Each structure stands twice: as structure tokens, then as C-alpha cells.
Amino acid sequence: MPVAFQQFFGLLTTPSGNLIYHLILGFSISAGLPIAFFLWRTNIQPLNYRVVIGLGLLLFLRIGLFFIGGLIWQGVIEQSIWQPVAERIVSMLSISILLWLWVFLQPHRRSDFACLIFFLILLLSSVFLSVWWVGQNNGIALNGSGLDRVLSGFSVLTAVMALFLAGWKRPLQWTSAVLFFLIVLSGYLIQLLRPNTGQDFSPYIRFAELAAYPLLILLPLRFPTDFLYVAKKAIPEAKTMDSKITPNEMALVESGLNLPLAFQEGKLGTALPRLISQAMRADLCLLVSPPDDNSQIILQGGYDLIREHYLEGGNWDGGVFPTLSAALRNGKTLRLYADTATPDLNNLASVLHLDRIGHLLTTAILDEENQPIFGVLLLSPYSDHRWNSEEQDTVVHIAKLISKLLIHLKNQAEIAAQLVEAEQSLIQAHESLAALQQELQIRPMYPPEEIHKSQQSYPLSEQTTLEEELHLALEEIAHLHAELEKAQENLWAIQARAPGLERGTIIANLAAELRQPLASILGYTDFLLGESVGILGSLQRKFLERIRSATQRIESVLGDYLPETGFLSAPALVNVQPVNLSQLIQGLIESTEDQRQSKSQQLECEVPDELPLMQIDATGLEQILHKLLENAIQTTPPQGIVEMKVDLKQDNQQSRYLLIQIQDQGGGISADILPQVFSPARQEIPLGLGVSGVELSIVKAMVEALNGRIWVDSVAESGTTFSILFPFVPGKSTPLEKGEVVE
16 A cells, blocks of 8 residues: 555544544534434425434434544543444444435335434344453554454444445435445445554544535435525414414416406416425426226326426327326225335326326316316425325325316306307397387387378288288287296306205215114114113014114115215215235125124135235225125025135236135026116116126216226026126235225
């Protein structure tokens, strides 16, 4: 090694170099901490609270080293024993903290928990090794010792792990993370290969840290948005005594007031995305139409809140967005995180010409019949904002308000068109009436004797013709008066028209009101049947059991009709999550055991030994299978057999599907009833079925909402088989809480 390098490395391990080393690392950590705290508190980059926590912990560890140095300076502890090992342990723990900061930008329970466990393992191992090293107390230098190799090995392992995760996950500014850990890794590798024996401090590790730690200033500035520009737009102006509204609120009010004018001019594709993006503070908002029969999605327009420009419309192939297309087609609310295992996000980024779209939140705008007319897509490609359940409820509420406004504007437009048409008819009628009146007023201008002379001068045939024309004119006047009165009545009827309450809302409110008294009836009935207040007679018990059975039947009916109004008519939540199919099927078997035992029936299941996790709505799938099993149990005679088959299929395009079949021994369905099995208009329950048409129509709608299909096969005098087919999406993500829609 050249002499200059030896002198430089020697300077890093001398007392003056020690001070420079600690000051540079301390100032590098302190420089990024106030920036992260400022961006977090001003809500410009809310995720910087993680940076504040991480940098604060690093600063705490460095302050701990200064504290140990103070104890050594006072002679409380010996330098050669405590300070070298403490410095090496702090460097190792700092690498694990920086791994968490650089790689895991977004909060994630499993990842955060794994990083915490890894940090605690390193901390406990360090404490054990430190106690062991102090116990040796044999005057051996740290460099080149066994403890040096162990601590350097732990640091190398952590740095390699950080490089792998940064290259795999590729978070924001992942290249800076790779550069940081490469520099640190090179210092520790040189220390392992060429340890500077005879000394306690490693010049290679210190030099690598001096070169890498200034990069920590990039941690709070990882987002691509310009800092000053975002700060100027996002920080509201200070309110004075004369200011009652902020500029952001004023822009939102202005967008809302311009919405009716945009509707009249046919510019909803630009006005609606701007209004919603300003209300939700979304980086990007798109307005799309649901997929048509050819799976084509029309982009009506969009608005980029960060760059403040509009996006032009276009056509998309809905086939490349399977999850998004299903949600738009059924008017559902959907939330997808950036690490969700679905092709929708990458394909959406491709059509929008973006490197990434961040996290996705979408909901539907419905018409009077609760059919989706528009879909609203909120994206966070710049801020990487992670949508939560509260924001999901907010955008659903905004979509409902916009839906009511659009329905009102549409009715107003129709009424205005009818008013214009009626006014034109009135004008024409008034013109015709004025012309007739003017024609009739010509005759009284002559004196009566002249009229008499003129009548005498005309032949009888001409007088008769004149009287007939006058009679026809009077009839025309009467007809026009009748038309005027009819037009006026139509105008009154049009002006008095008002949209009524939605049928789904009425049924949902009624069902919600009925559930509480039904629960009270069931509770008191069970309390009396328990004979806690006295022994019941046989007749009394019989009557109470009938009351309980009837109440349960009412609850069952409510359970069947409430999904129709909530799941089919309102924008329900598609709660996609990894589902253990084996556990779900086992739960169904246990839940229907009492019904089967009452009829001495057997349930034969053909299920593969190992079923992988599947991305699907667990609650919806459980309701579908439970209703079909209930139908099979009610249809199958006592001591009969109900069969359930579950299998994974694969087509020629290597696509995988989940096939579930439920077969009964109910004697089959007649050929004339078979086409009407899923019809909600079928109220009676024919032979071969155990549930009504309304219940099976709900099952069919729920299957289609989960992007599946259902059909029925029946063999006369044998039985019926219901088959369900779902596209299989393997589950790899963390299960979410109830109400969340992603992963």
C-alpha cells in the first residue's frame, strides 16, 4: 500500500481522526432528520415519519458512542475494552436500520416485523459478544480477532441482504440505496480480507462510512416531485382575520360550481377528474367507462394534480385488466397496493406511459338503476401514497354525491328539452290562433246592410260554402284551445316530477330496522327455553319453539334479500385476499353438519390434498357454497348422499381455473324449469330444487361479481349438479383487514 494511503488510514484511527469521523457521521444523520420531520409535519410526504424514526434511532446510537467516550475520558471504563467493540456494534446495527429505511418505504406489517426481529437478534447477539469480549480482557486488539470476524460477517450479511432486496423490490431511488450498501460492503470485505491487525479501529470501515453516510440526505427526498414546488402547493397559506377559506378550498369550490356547466358542454371527462383529484389530493385521477360487450374500456379523460394538466381520452383493452374490469363492470369499490400480485397495475402503467402507478383506488358512479356509468381511478405514481379505508369511504361518498348530481342534471336537461319543445308548440299554436282571429275579424268591419246585400248578391251555393268554412274555423279554434290546455298540463307534470327513493335503499333500511327486534325476539325466546325463570310445560315449549323457528325464517329471508339490495344494487366492496381453500371448505362442512344429521345424509368430498392459497373474496365464496350446499341438502332425500368436488384445471393457454361442483340426489329438474333456475321472477320452488329463484339469482350475481361463471346440469330421476368456475390467482400477499381491497 502506498505511504500516502497508509498515512491517510492512520489518520482515521488517531484521536484527531476519531473526532472528524464521529462529527461527519453525526452531521450526516442530523442533516436529513429535520427535513424528514418538516415534510412529515406539513403533510407533504406523510411517510417520512418512518425516516424520522430511523434517523432518530441512528442518531441515538451515535450519541451513545459519545457517552461511552465521555466515560472513557473520565476514566470510568477502559478504552481498549469498550470503545472499539461498541463502535463496531453500532455500525452493524446501523446497517440493519438503514436496510429498513432504504428498502421498505411503505408500512407493511410482515416486513416491519421481520426487520424488527432481525434487529433484536443482532442486538442480543452483540450484547452477548460484548460481555464475552470484556470477560477475556487479555489486551488483544479487536482487528483480526474472532470477534472482529463475527461482527464483520454479520455486517456483510446484512449489506448483501439489503442489496438483494433493493434490487428486487426497487423502491424509490433504489440506485442510491445500492450505491450506499456497495460502499459499506466494500469496507467490511477489505476488513475481512486484510485486517489491520494490532489496532482496535478499522480504517477501511471508517473510510467506507465517511463516503456513504452523506447519501442519507436523499432519504427524505426520495420522491420525484420537486421539493420547493410541492412545498409551495401543499402548504396552505396562513389564515388571517380576514381570510375564511384557503386557496385549495377555493379551487375545490370553483371546480364544483363549474361541474353543471361542464355537463352542459359535454366536458365531464376533464371536470370530474379535476374535482375528485383536488378533493382527495390524488396525484392522478382518471374517469373511465365500464367495459362494453367487447371488453373495451373508454378513457373519458383525466387530470394530473402534480403537473396540473389534463389527460386525453382513449380506448383500452379491458382484457389486460381482469381485476379492474370486473370491478368496473359490477360497480364495485377496489383498492390495489403497488405490490399486489396482479397484472393490472403493470399494464395500467404501460398504457399511461408511466414507470409505475403506485397504489390504486377505484369506485363507481351509478345511474338511477344502480348501474355503473363511470369508474373513478385514483393513482399515486409520484407520492406513492397508500390509500386507507377512510379515504376509500370518502371517495365512495363523493361518488354517491356526484351520482345524485348527474342524475339531477340529466333530469333537468330532459325537462329543459321538453320545455323547449312545449314552448315551440305553444308559439305555433298562438300564431295559428292569431291568424284565425285576424281572418274572422275581417267580416264585422262591413255594415250589416252591406253584409246583407253581399249575401243577396252571392248565390245560395256560395253562401253555404262560406258558412261551412266558418264552422270549420270555429272547430279549429276549439281544437287549438284544447291543445293549449293539454300542453299546459304536460308542463305542470314535467315541473312537478321528482326522482323517488331508490328501491335498494328502502329495502336495505327496512331490513336494518327489522334486525334489532328480531334479535330481541330470538334472545328472549332462547332465555325462556332455557327455563331460567321457570319450568315450561310441553305445550308452552312447543309454542316457543315455533316462535323461534318462525323468527329464524324471517332472519333467513332478510339475509337473502339484503344481499340483493346491498351486493347487487349498491357499490359493494370486493374484499380480495389470500384464502385457504381447504380451511374454507372444512368450515362449510362443519357449518352444515346439523342439517345433514337431521336427515341422516352423507357428504362426500373430493378435494386435493394440498390446495394453494387463492386470491378471492372469502366471504362471497363462502356464501355461494353455503347456499348451494343448503340447496343440495334440502333437495336430497333422507339417508341420501351429497357430493362436492374441488379441482384445479389448466387450459391450453396455461391458465389455471378452480372448478367446484355440488351434486344432489333430488330427482333432477324438469326440462321446462331448467332455463328458469336463476330467474328472480320464479317465486315457487319446483321439484329438484330447495331454494327460490331469488336466492339462486343472488348466487349467480355474486359468482359473476367474483369474475366467475356458474351453470347447472340435471339428469331426470337422478339429481342436479351446480358447477362454478373461477380464474385461479395464487395468493402471495398478506391477508388484509375487513373492508380492504387489494393484495
